[in-house]
Amino acid sequence: MFERNRSKAVELLARFKDHATGAYYKGFRMLTMGWSDGHTFLPLDFALLSSGKSAINGMNEKIDKRTNGYKRRQEALLSAPQVIVSMLDRALAAGATASYVLMDSWFTHAPLIGEIASRGLDVIGMVKNDNKRFLVQGRKLSLKELYTAASPVQSKKRGILRSIRTELASGIPVHVVFVRHRTKKNEWLAVLTTDLSLSVEDVIRIYGIRWGIGVSS
Known part of the structure; x- marks a missing residue:
């Protein structure tokens, strides 16, 4: 969970259920991929995921579609499995092995x-x-x-x-x-x-x- 319960105007803000407590929160789901040898954990990539079904706010339509910021917003609307594949490709392209x-x-x-x-x-x-x-x-x-x-x-x-x-x-x-x-x-x-x-x-x-x-x- 990445909570933003006090936020009102954050782009792509959405409503999610915390499955551990059953309560709902405003914010994002944070997906993290890391590398570990069993002793050390090194974060390699992450994404804040929104939701098209439970969205509170949409995307700023004025953002330049050539920017990385736009790509990150587009990524936030993908399903977690789709994002995981992109994360793996980025990690492998950067030379990570596992x-x-x-x-x-x-x-x-x-x-x-x-x-x-x-x-x-x-x-x-x-x-x-x-x-x-x-x-x-x-x-x-x-x-x-x-x-x-x-x-x-x-x-x-x-x-x-x-x-x-x-x-x-x-x-x-x-x-x-x-x-x-x-x-x-x-x-x-x-x-x-x-x-x-x-x-x-x-x-x-x-x-x-x-x-x-x-x-x-």
């Missing part, structure tokens, strides 16, 4: 995963239990059905429950690891990766880097 793109369940969807994979990067991300479908032996399974089809894991790491290799509906091969929910012991969470060479322990360990960044920020 082994994985880590992201939470807001972004772990097949179209964005495909865009990232096409740039030679692997994805590790939390999977939201929604209407996604995974392909297993010609059948399309929901995440809950995929959990039932997955094999139990024997691991020294407590909390790792099951794993399965499957495909997204778009045909991208992935490995999904199921872990016990930390605060809701009767529930589970799912983490997906496009790197099929990783062990279940490594999938969870690497994704933990993103979790640490999110908590500390």
Whole structure:
């Protein structure tokens, strides 16, 4: 969240819901991309996102369309996955390198995963239990059905429950690891990766880097 609750005339000001509290605020969504080695976090790019549906103010029509300021305003009206692809392209063009793109369940969807994979990067991300479908032996399974089809894991790491290799509906091969929910012991969470060479322990360990960044920020 990037709150501007006292503002009235800020360009592209919009109304958003804070999903942590359920309250609404005026401002923007701030999307940040950074690089981390597990110890240090370096911000590489960011964007303030507005909304066409819940906009309070529009864009200044007099702004010069040749300027970077205009481009930033145009970017603010794009969807977050579209902006993420632009961020990745800018980072790669500037010489940044990485082994994985880590992201939470807001972004772990097949179209964005495909865009990232096409740039030679692997994805590790939390999977939201929604209407996604995974392909297993010609059948399309929901995440809950995929959990039932997955094999139990024997691991020294407590909390790792099951794993399965499957495909997204778009045909991208992935490995999904199921872990016990930390605060809701009767529930589970799912983490997906496009790197099929990783062990279940490594999938969870690497994704933990993103979790640490999110908590500390």
